[in-house]
Amino acid sequence: MTVSRGPAPHTTPDPLAYGAEATGDGSRGGPPAEAADAGPEERLARLGGSWTWLLGSAVTTLVPGILILVWPDETLHVLAVLIGLYLLVTGGFRFVAAFAREHGDRLAGLLIAVVYVLAGVLCLRHPLQTIAALSLITGAVWLVSGMLTGWAALAAKGMPHRGFVLGVSALAVVAGVVVLALPSESAVALTRLLGLxxxxxxxxELVLAMALRSALGKNRSDAGAGRPTV
Known part of the structure; x- marks a missing residue:
């Protein structure tokens, strides 16, 4: 327990990294002069550790799901494009967010980003545009990313909202297992399941982003009032 004289470094969950060090304004700690001269890696770390980055990841996941549920009878090509773009964009979010983690824990975040990008490319390839292939790829990505995210959360014992992060990772694991376990006879059923x-x-992720925003606001308020912060 330390008494801060300003915005103090604070470990915060991230949509993808889940363990960024952020200050009260959602950026990594450090004096303003250092922030101005920060290199690309430090800038990526501040960006990936902000609650708005987590919000962007949540929207990237939520919008394709809504579109799939609203138009479940669209062609398989449209479904492949939606899922492929979701995986590619989410991979980009996870890549940036990985830099908000400590160097020792960064590998898991980068590995998740690579898995998402590779899966997105596979979904956009024409020969793989079958509902069974899309389900297999998406389910495998959710399973792997959920396990890696859960492992990272368990390793970071001081992480705020650690229970939330573990809950999201568990949800991803369950989603991956369910999608992989179901038969592929019913394309409509699997399409709706993916959207759901x-x-x-x-x-x-949206709830986690709002919780992170609230935590950062409280941390900034406590720092401004000179109250002890963790």
Missing amino acids: WLVLLGVA
Whole structure:
């Protein structure tokens, strides 16, 4: 327990990194002069550790899920494009967010980002545009990313909202297992299932983003009042 004289470094969950060090304004700690001269890695760390980055990831997950549920009878090509773009964009979010983690824990975040990007490319390839292939790829990504995120959360014992992060990772694991376990005879059923899981995961990340915003606001208020911060 230390008494801060200003915005203090604070470990915060991230949509993808879940363990960024952020100050009260959602950026990594450090004097203003250092922030002005920060290199690309430090800038990525501040960006990836902000609650708005987590919000962007949540929206990226939520929007495709809503579109799939609203138009479940669209062509398989449209579904492949939606899921492929979701995976690619989410991979980009996770790549940036990985830099908000400590160097020792950064590998898991970068690995998740690579898995998302590779899966997105596979979904956009024409030969793989079958509902079974899309379900297999998406389910595998959710399972792997959920396990890696859960492992990172368990390793960071001082992480705020650690229970939330573990809950999101558990939801991703369950989504991956369910999608991989179901038969592929019913394309409509699997399409709706994919859309439903995307919405659930997006809402979970949205709640986490709002919790992070509240925590950062409280941390900034406590720092300004000179109250002890962790």
